[in-house]
Amino acid sequence: MSEIPTNVRYTSSHEWVRLEDDGTVTIGITDHAQDALGDIVFVELPEIDSELSQGAACCVVESVKAASDIYMPISGVVVDTNQVLVDEPEMINSSSYTDGWIFKIKPADEDDIEQLMDASSYEAECDDE
């Protein structure tokens, strides 16, 4: 059973989203997603300052098996990326919700987060797969 914390929101493409106190939004991939991908060996991070719309493919996570696109959960501007992943991409496998975060954005509209799934909806969606 994969880990689904209740303090973040989810997309059907298996990203998690967390609103921080400073108004930025942290994004990563879920435990379910990292488990399905297997050993992660490379992350192509998005460019800082790029302005991306909801649903846009913004970076790529590659496991030994396959390359997988990561999509913007909500629209915004990229303000930070997790440089630890450059040399330790496997951090996503070991700590997908904490040290394995991928990038931060300044959201176009903070309220967009409310449209995303909560933990129980996401759990139901994973069960359906």
Next chain:
Amino acid sequence: MSQKTCLFKNHQNHGGKIVDFAGWEMPINYGSQVEEHHQVRTDAGMFDVSHMTVVDLEGDKVIAFLQYLLANDVAKLKTEGKALYSAMLNEQGGVIDDLIVYYMNDQWFRMVVNAGTRDKDLAWINKQSGAFDVSVTERPELAMIAVQGPNAREKALSALPLDVSQASAALKRFVGTASGDWFVARTGYTGEDGFEIMLPESETPAFWEALVEAGVKPIGLGARDTLRLEAGMNLYGTDMDESTSPLISNLGWTIAWEPEGRNFIGRDKIAAEKAAGVKQKLVGLVLEGKGVLRGHMKVVCEAGEGEITSGTFSPSLKQAIAIARVPVAIGETCDVEVRGKLLKARVVKPVFFREGKPCL
């Protein structure tokens, strides 16, 4: 219809993640493909390869038949149990399959062919065998386990039944030995030492657990692919197929041109290709920077364009490697198109890592 090997329950009990492979439900990994890869490079691991097809060929003219059927020459096999790797070509010189053939005795050879090509291989072998009065018998009741790694032989010998173990202890590389219905060969597909063991299905699940007890860990087909790629071994259907000749598939070394009078299927076509000058070859690529190389990515060099046939992230070298079909005049470096960007790669011989050491 998906099929299961006799080890399916063992895979489930050991946490195997099951996927479809050529119509078989096989374990892709048992948790971490990368850990399993290192397990084989540093200690001992085992693969269920029971989905592969074992075919026994018997008859007075079996040697003459195989000299006609295969691009390599079974006349090279002088001692019982000796193995030979060969391509089986069609009349156009394309590769129908790659296989290992074992010389059991003058009237009996055993072939192991790929699971994904079973139907067409058997049809082809049967069609060609008519004139030679050779019997072609599939052996689906035999399972096969590959035990691979620097400690594989020692651990496997401790788990094998005593008589089989004694018969297998002194095996030289690329030689096998039969003990009753068991057949143990010192062959493999990882670039590490080890055995491939054929045995009756009824005894296989218990033997698998005996190997676990002896410290051999189950390894999925995912790691099998990264291990064979590091070892520079072709994968049928990916690195070569019926549309590619062995000469552009790094299989030239497996073609026995001597004796000149040996007429094997496809010989005239590949001889003509050789005489006209071979245009492409398979090389190894090592990505200079970060990223992962994948099959079908475009390769760009001064001599023209090529394509990656197999690519992955090498767990042993910790960088991306690939096998690519490129123009023969390729230089020491090239570019690979990765998601619209050109990334620099080094061109090397397609052998990256064997016997626990880098080959670069």
